[in-house]
Amino acid sequence: MARYILQRLGYMIITLFIIATVSFFLMKLMPGSPLGAAQEKLSESQLEIVLDKYGLNDPIPVQYYTYMKNLVQGDLGVSFQFDNREVTGILLDRFGPSLQLGLQALILGSVIGILFGLIAAVYHNGVIDFTSTIIAVLGTSIPSFVFAGLLQYYIGVKLEWLPVATWDGFEYSILPTIALAIFPLATSARFMRTEMVEVLGSDFITTARAKGVGKFGVVFKHGLRNALIPLITIMGPMAVSLLTGTLVIEKIFGVPGIGDQFVNSITQNDYPIIMGTTLFFAFFFILVILIIDILYGIVDPRIRLTGGDK
Amino acid sequence: MKKILDVKNLNVSFNTYGGEVKAVRGVNFDLHKGETLAIVGESGSGKSVTTKALMGLLPKPHGYVKEGEILFEDKDIAKLSEKELQKIRGKDLSMIFQDPMTSLNPTMKVGTQIMEGLIKHQKMSKTQAKERALELLKLVKIPNAEERIKQYPHQFSGGMRQRVVVAIALACNPKVLIADEPTTALDVTIQAQILDLMKDIQKKTDSSIIFITHDLGVVANVADRVAVMYAGKIVEIGTVDEIFYNPKHPYTWGLLGSMPTLDSDDSELYAIPGTPPDLLNPPKGDAFAPRNQFAMDIDFEEQPPMFKVSDTHYAATWLLDERAPKIDPPESVQKRIDSMASNDGKGDM
Numbered sequence: 001m002a003r004y005i006l007q008r009l010g011y012m013i014i015t016l017f018i019i020a021t022v023s024f025f026l027m028k029l030m031p032g033s034p035l036g037a038a039q040e041k042l043s044e045s046q047l048e049i050v051l052d053k054y055g056l057n058d059p060i061p062v063q064y065y066t067y068m069k070n071l072v073q074g075d076l077g078v079s080f081q082f083d084n085r086e087v088t089g090i091l092l093d094r095f096g097p098s099l100q101l102g103l104q105a106l107i108l109g110s111v112i113g114i115l116f117g118l119i120a121a122v123y124h125n126g127v128i129d130f131t132s133t134i135i136a137v138l139g140t141s142i143p144s145f146v147f148a149g150l151l152q153y154y155i156g157v158k159l160e161w162l163p164v165a166t167w168d169g170f171e172y173s174i175l176p177t178i179a180l181a182i183f184p185l186a187t188s189a190r191f192m193r194t195e196m197v198e199v200l201g202s203d204f205i206t207t208a209r210a211k212g213v214g215k216f217g218v219v220f221k222h223g224l225r226n227a228l229i230p231l232i233t234i235m236g237p238m239a240v241s242l243l244t245g246t247l248v249i250e251k252i253f254g255v256p257g258i259g260d261q262f263v264n265s266i267t268q269n270d271y272p273i274i275m276g277t278t279l280f281f282a283f284f285f286i287l288v289i290l291i292i293d294i295l296y297g298i299v300d301p302r303i304r305l306t307g308g309d310k
Numbered sequence: 311m312k313k314i315l316d317v318k319n320l321n322v323s324f325n326t327y328g329g330e331v332k333a334v335r336g337v338n339f340d341l342h343k344g345e346t347l348a349i350v351g352e353s354g355s356g357k358s359v360t361t362k363a364l365m366g367l368l369p370k371p372h373g374y375v376k377e378g379e380i381l382f383e384d385k386d387i388a389k390l391s392e393k394e395l396q397k398i399r400g401k402d403l404s405m406i407f408q409d410p411m412t413s414l415n416p417t418m419k420v421g422t423q424i425m426e427g428l429i430k431h432q433k434m435s436k437t438q439a440k441e442r443a444l445e446l447l448k449l450v451k452i453p454n455a456e457e458r459i460k461q462y463p464h465q466f467s468g469g470m471r472q473r474v475v476v477a478i479a480l481a482c483n484p485k486v487l488i489a490d491e492p493t494t495a496l497d498v499t500i501q502a503q504i505l506d507l508m509k510d511i512q513k514k515t516d517s518s519i520i521f522i523t524h525d526l527g528v529v530a531n532v533a534d535r536v537a538v539m540y541a542g543k544i545v546e547i548g549t550v551d552e553i554f555y556n557p558k559h560p561y562t563w564g565l566l567g568s569m570p571t572l573d574s575d576d577s578e579l580y581a582i583p584g585t586p587p588d589l590l591n592p593p594k595g596d597a598f599a600p601r602n603q604f605a606m607d608i609d610f611e612e613q614p615p616m617f618k619v620s621d622t623h624y625a626a627t628w629l630l631d632e633r634a635p636k637i638d639p640p641e642s643v644q645k646r647i648d649s650m651a652s653n654d655g656k657g658d659m
Contacts (some may be wrong), residue, residue, distance in 0.1 A: 207407060210365055210400060211426055214393075293519075299460040301417060301464070
């Protein structure tokens with residue numbers, strides 16, 4: 001097991017290296033300059049000084065070499081927009097709210113979604129099933145910003161139960177969490193229902209029933225674990241997209257998250273931030289996939305990693 | 311011998327989009343303590359549905375017992391609630407399934423799957439249940455039981471898995487064990503091992519077995535009595551000797567004639583012509599009549615009653631009516647019967 005994880009971490013470094021290289025050169029192809037409109041106000045010599053200071057006058061391969069050298073030492077550079085703030089510091093500041101929102105939405109969405117799907121499967125073709133199917137279809141087809149708007153208007157403005165926007169404590173996170181949770185909720189409910197209906201029709205469920213196991217035991221002890229295996233597959237990418245921040249929801253609720261930060265840095269050609277965020281996202285994505293693979297082994301003994309023995 | 315199970319006029323139907331499918335139509339049989347009853351018949355004859363009804367495992371609400379009684383220790387299983395059924399299932403009645411590759415939960419340890427019933431029905435503690443599970447694994451002759459009990463089904467071969475399935479079924483010393491084609495999915499050498507195992511266990515535990523199969527070779531090997539099913543009805547029932555050496559129903563003749571044996575001299579195997587009837591609209595008369603070369607006019611008009619051949623032997627064919635012409639089994643079948651009779655005592659077929 002430890003060997004496997006080490007091996008995966010090795011792959012991770014190679015992948016990150018490739019991603020860093022590709023995004024570095026892609027970024028250099030972008031039009032515009034980090035100085036933006038300010039560029040026109042500067043004289044020729046002032047411009048030279050600024051560009052020299054940030055190393056932007058060097059040939060691109062040299063810039064690449066310098067960046068990679070710093071990267072290996074864990075230095076992501078300093079931001080162009082925010083006066084000399086370290087990229088690492090900015091990312092960590094901005095990631096906090098995104099991580100909190102994402103985790104809350106993921107847990108809320110998947111737990112309720114799985115329960116929904118389970119109930120729908122157990123009473124399939126009944127009223128509950130149809131209701132949950134409708135909710136699932138609505139949840140996957142209506143964009144989250146529509147829900148966000150509705151939540152803000154009814155719960156925030158009309159009922160005044162919760163703050164409409166900004167970021168100042170847990171109660172500020174409730175509405176954006178709900179808005180974000182709708183999609184994972186709907187997706188996992190739909191997925192869970194399909195899987196569970198199939199699992200409940202399989203032979204080993206009949207074996208369990210023939211043993212005298214009750215309905216509850218059949219669904220939770222025998223069905224759930226087997227139905228979860230395929231669900232884990234879709235949970236991975238879903239978790240990443242939720243945890244790395246969803247730009248739209250962050251914008252609507254005025255959350256100072258990483259998604260918002262990322263888009264700003266691209267429009268302003270803030271190279272170190274763009275690189276830093278890209279690498280951070282990539283790192284996170286690979287990490288989540290690794291966690292998912294380990295989870296697979298925990299849920300499904302058939303693909304458990306035995307580390308070479310037997 | 312004590313009667314343990316008594317099935318009276320059992321009718322099972324399924325509601326489908328096409329209408330009501332009458333899968334089992336008036337089945338009567340009983341089962342004594344320590345006895346093995348084999349139910350034979352081709353696919354779709356209603357043998358599996360009958361046993362599902364016995365276990366209360368019909369896929370509700372589409373499948374249901376329409377009429378009749380299943381008396382087990384003076385209780386009518388057909389009328390029990392799901393909760394009451396759960397108390398009987400696995401404890402008094404248990405079941406061995408056809409395909410060991412799919413009938414075990416792939417994400418649960420084998421030991422846990424055996425212990426489940428023990429903890430539920432016999433209120434055992436985990437340690438007690440584990441001890442009993444080890445005993446059971448040894449009973450079904452799984453070597454290295456201490457190690458195996460911690461493993462998952464995918465670490466077992468097909469034959470070993472079926473032994474585990476048998477162990478699960480035997481866990482609470484059931485009074486009736488229903489085996490639904492337990493050897494069909496296994497290869498021949500493993501089949502023989504599982505059959506020997508079941509016979510051995512029956513001797514030790516004195517349980518009754520209902521053995522569903524379409525393999526007459528297996529029937530001769532394990533059964534005391536045989537019920538032949540066709541189109542949802544029992545067409546002939548009797549002891550093994552009566553069914554094999556003195557069959558009365560033309561369908562039984564067909565089954566015996568189409569069974570390959572080691573010393574069959576015929577180069578071609580007999581096949582019953584035609585296909586079974588559609589049970590969505592069962593025929594008015596004898597369901598077997600269209601495939602029966604000896605069918606008489608009455609066969610197409612009216613269903614035959616069970617004619618008594620001996621105290622234990624009954625058959626539903628108009629040929630046994632006193633007004634019918636006397637007809638013997640076809641020559642090839644008679645030859646087969648004679649050769650089986652002369653081979654008897656020389657070992658299994």
